[in-house]
Amino acid sequence: MKTIAHTDPTTPELATEASELRIATFRLARRLRAQRAIDTMSDGQFAVLATLKMYGPHTLGELAERERVSAPSMNRTVNCLEESGWLTRTPDEVDRRKVIIALTGEGLDVVEETVRRRDAWLESAIAALPDAKRAILRQAAGIMREVTAL
Amino acid sequence: MKTIAHTDPTTPELATEASELRIATFRLARRLRAQRAIDTMSDGQFAVLATLKMYGPHTLGELAERERVSAPSMNRTVNCLEESGWLTRTPDEVDRRKVIIALTGEGLDVVEETVRRRDAWLESAIAALPDAKRAILRQAAGIMREVTAL
DNA sequence: TATTGTTATACTCTATAACTATA
DNA sequence: TATAGTTATAGAGTATAACAATA
Numbered sequence: 001m002k003t004i005a006h007t008d009p010t011t012p013e014l015a016t017e018a019s020e021l022r023i024a025t026f027r028l029a030r031r032l033r034a035q036r037a038i039d040t041m042s043d044g045q046f047a048v049l050a051t052l053k054m055y056g057p058h059t060l061g062e063l064a065e066r067e068r069v070s071a072p073s074m075n076r077t078v079n080c081l082e083e084s085g086w087l088t089r090t091p092d093e094v095d096r097r098k099v100i101i102a103l104t105g106e107g108l109d110v111v112e113e114t115v116r117r118r119d120a121w122l123e124s125a126i127a128a129l130p131d132a133k134r135a136i137l138r139q140a141a142g143i144m145r146e147v148t149a150l
Numbered sequence: 151m152k153t154i155a156h157t158d159p160t161t162p163e164l165a166t167e168a169s170e171l172r173i174a175t176f177r178l179a180r181r182l183r184a185q186r187a188i189d190t191m192s193d194g195q196f197a198v199l200a201t202l203k204m205y206g207p208h209t210l211g212e213l214a215e216r217e218r219v220s221a222p223s224m225n226r227t228v229n230c231l232e233e234s235g236w237l238t239r240t241p242d243e244v245d246r247r248k249v250i251i252a253l254t255g256e257g258l259d260v261v262e263e264t265v266r267r268r269d270a271w272l273e274s275a276i277a278a279l280p281d282a283k284r285a286i287l288r289q290a291a292g293i294m295r296e297v298t299a300l
Numbered sequence: 301t302a303t304t305g306t307t308a309t310a311c312t313c314t315a316t317a318a319c320t321a322t323a
Numbered sequence: 324t325a326t327a328g329t330t331a332t333a334g335a336g337t338a339t340a341a342c343a344a345t346a
Contacts, residue, residue, distance in 0.1 A: 029179035140290030144174035
């Protein structure tokens with residue numbers, strides 16, 4: 001009988017399980033987001049720098065699409081980051097309508113410092129856990145990425 | 151020798167572990183946040199309704215402090231939610247300077263519908279997982295809450 | 301003509317400072 | 324005098340519409 005799994009004590013209610021994971025995820029994300037190198041920098045600005053670090057230079061349109069934001073909005077964000085010296089605009093040699101946006105050394109430093117702070121906080125939080133719990137978190141991270149890849 | 155744990159292949163680098171969990175958490179939180187009942191409602195507005203549902207009525211100052219936002223900013227958010235009929239303002243009988251902000255039935259509906267949608271998305275995502283992976287996520291949720299309680 | 305980026309303009313959310321009512 | 328809330332005003336970040344340059 002297939003419905004047994006539903007009431008089996010070793011596999012609790014799917015609904016409860018989802019709620020618990022939702023709450024835990026939001027709470028951990030909030031704590032992590034609070035750790036940043038430049039505390040005047042918005043999440044949207046940081047996301048652009050992090051994208052440039054991870055995937056290399058982009059055109060304005062590509063950045064806007066990836067961050068699911070309008071082109072004028074991304075243009076403004078890029079202006080701010082350019083003024084701060086964290087990225088550069090270069091006209092595309094082949095298609096002169098385009099501009100290539102790339103991270104500067106200082107921009108890379110900002111991303112790395114923020115990442116370092118977030119990871120340092122998380123490391124110190126999980127370092128104290130027994131190995132078994134750390135193993136759970138390690139496996140969970142993989143499953144969470146699998147789930148969001150759908 | 152205590153340092154063995156650090157290089158033991160069964161307990162990978164703490165730094166890698168933290169990074170993986172950070173990325174997975176942000177990604178899952180982002181996907182969850184996208185699910186909402188009223189798609190014109192901001193995260194800040196939803197957070198207020200969720201707080202009122204979870205912890206009951208608050209004064210304006212309490213809400214502002216809990217959400218780490220200025221009083222005028224919270225006042226504006228509360229005005230919007232009041233106009234939409236999702237919460238009520240009532241002068242405090244004892245201290246007439248204060249106003250008690252409480253969820254209406256409609257406000258409760260909005261919170262529950264958003265929570266239902268987020269959980270429905272997450273349920274469908276984890277329902278397909280083998281029991282062993284679901285068990286990992288269930289345990290991880292508990293550990294994540296433990297870590298954020300510090 | 302179509303596409304890429306930019307400018308013009310407006311709306312929301314945030315903040316600080318000033319004000320009102322109450323303690 | 325101090326505190327709770329509100330109003331006034333301004334600074335980011337978002338959007339759509341209109342425009343310029345290039346394909």
